[in-house]
Amino acid sequence: MQAIKRIWAGLLARPRRVNLAGAVICSGLVGVAVAIEVFADMPPCPLCVFQRVAFLAMSATLLVGVVVPGRVAGLLTAAAGVGGLSLAGRHLWLQTLPEDQIPACGPGLDYLLGVFPLTDVIAMVLSGSGECAEVHRVLGVTIPAWTLLGFLVLGLFFLIFNWRARPSRHP
Template structure:
């Protein structure tokens, strides 16, 4: 088994594909939680899903062209996701009297405001972002933060470890 794992690490395309599928699978799991579990996503949750899609897309590029660019794109996506999850956890830790008021939904914001203003409004948070939904005892933003850290570290490692053929 250990020999199999070591062999896979030498094939960055396979590892990139696996991590990309994990990212897309997590977004799928979030959609199941929404549809079946009735957990409506707040705007920060939607942005965290977008970060997973961005990382997965970068890693799909890495299936064909592994290397530093894929490592950098994955690291940027993971850093953005960590920042979003961190902000989400901070909002959830606020006392009830300091939680921002609930605002309009993300669909409305995107339809009415320029995207730069939408991003600013989402990052400032709203009341629904302070609600804590748990999976296996941990809040969802904590799970995502941990996953961004692992996925980002693996993606950077595997794509920086790519051996380039020597040029004569």
């Protein structure tokens, strides 16, 4: 227990570095998703793309924490995490629907973005499509389950960490 307390105290003494590491991790997760897409031939559905955007949003909020560590950075990161958690939860729900209740496949995200206003595209993507119900597994676990876990763990950790971190005067 003492070792954990020492590690936590060490992390709290370096909030800028820890936030930078978190930003790299979130961006790295998007890189892993792109690698899976390319090398495992698993093209992303629209909800997958939005989950990538949520990880990039978490990365951006953690970069805010590099400049100004503290509660604001923690709250912003948690907000991005909750958004991603919601998207991953919706995606998992779509994957559990019986086959007769799966929404029909619609046009691709590129087409939607070229034809409709962004607010309409977001509403259409969140309603889901048949391609979002396809189940792809990595290490036996569905991809939205992995992202849900990532959003939950990273969002909670960086909320708690930044809430407790005291900004230092020097990087």
